[in-house]
Amino acid sequence: MRVLVLGQGKTGKLVAEVAAERGHSVHVLDAKENANASALTPPFVAGFDVVIDFTSPEAVVQNMKAVLATGAKMVVGTTGWYDRLQNARELVERKQAGLLYGTNFSIGVQVMLQLASKMGELLKSAGYKFSIEETHHVTKLDSPSGTAISLSEVVKRSTGIGEVPITAHRVGDAAGTHVLEAKSDADKLVLTHESYSRRSFAEGAVRAAEWLSTRTGCYDFQDVYSQM
Numbered sequence: 001m002r003v004l005v006l007g008q009g010k011t012g013k014l015v016a017e018v019a020a021e022r023g024h025s026v027h028v029l030d031a032k033e034n035a036n037a038s039a040l041t042p043p044f045v046a047g048f049d050v051v052i053d054f055t056s057p058e059a060v061v062q063n064m065k066a067v068l069a070t071g072a073k074m075v076v077g078t079t080g081w082y083d084r085l086q087n088a089r090e091l092v093e094r095k096q097a098g099l100l101y102g103t104n105f106s107i108g109v110q111v112m113l114q115l116a117s118k119m120g121e122l123l124k125s126a127g128y129k130f131s132i133e134e135t136h137h138v139t140k141l142d143s144p145s146g147t148a149i150s151l152s153e154v155v156k157r158s159t160g161i162g163e164v165p166i167t168a169h170r171v172g173d174a175a176g177t178h179v180l181e182a183k184s185d186a187d188k189l190v191l192t193h194e195s196y197s198r199r200s201f202a203e204g205a206v207r208a209a210e211w212l213s214t215r216t217g218c219y220d221f222q223d224v225y226s227q228m
């Protein structure tokens with residue numbers, strides 16, 4: 001595949017490496033070459049099979065508009081933009097484009113989300129209080145993390161609870177830790193996922209791009225990761 005990676009930061013750099021290792025031809029653009037999505041003209045985008053975005057909550061919205069308007073396929077790892085999801089869905093449908101987004105492309109986190117759902121279902125009538133803690137690097141722009149929001153949504157759905165409190169910590173270069181706790185007066189159950197490398201995000205994103213390359217439509221990684 002011909003892959004365009006947007007963002008040459010901590011994660012985008014690794015995505016480009018993994019895509020090349022998997023035999024894809026890779027072109028990378030960072031902020032300087034793509035201010036306000038200026039590089040993403042229809043003829044330029046047409047030169048790629050899939051675009052992968054790991055930029056910022058602000059840049060990704062402009063990038064999605066430009067790429068999806070051409071009917072192209074795009075994997076979005078960037079978090080912090082989900083209030084625009086409905087607009088993106090409508091654009092994908094109108095242009096018969098392809099969009100696959102995910103708050104976390106690590107398979108370990110996807111399994112944690114499934115376990116969290118089961119935990120909620122089994123504990124919902126037993127008087128447990130749920131809470132979430134997440135820890136990331138100090139340069140992270142969005143808070144709480146997209147993954148913590150996904151975890152809280154899963155727990156809310158499976159328990160019927162209205163709110164699950166999230167505490168966010170920012171420490172050094174932490175790649176990402178998520179802890180879900182269910183606590184009663186007598187005991188507690190804790191699920192923890194710790195990333196100690198960003199490589200699992202990059203591998204998941206490249207697999208997602210390979211999967212999306214033969215499809216159109218809008219997909220959440222949570223719903224399709226097991227097919228990859």
Ligand SMILES: NC(=O)c1ccc[n+]([C@@H]2O[C@H](COP(=O)([O-])OP(=O)(O)OC[C@H]3O[C@@H](n4cnc5c(N)ncnc54)[C@H](O)[C@@H]3O)[C@@H](O)[C@H]2O)c1
Pocket residue numbers: 006007008009010011012029030031032034035036037054055056057059076077078079080102103104105106139142201
């Ligand atoms: N879904 C996942 O699995 C996952 C994993 C890791 C990070 N993320 C998310 O990915 C995003 C990036 O994270 P990071 O830690 O790599 O950030 P980072 O700050 O290290 O890198 C972002 C890069 O994007 C570049 N950029 C900004 N605007 C741009 C534009 N218009 N075009 C091209 N490049 C542009 C910046 O210059 C920077 O180099 C964040 O939203 C983060 O939450 C998601």
Ligand SMILES: O=C(O)C1=N[C@H](C(=O)O)CCC1
Pocket residue numbers: 079103104136137140142144145146147148175176
């Ligand atoms: O480093 C980041 O930033 C990460 N962002 C995602 C999130 O917000 O959940 C995934 C984990 C790493």
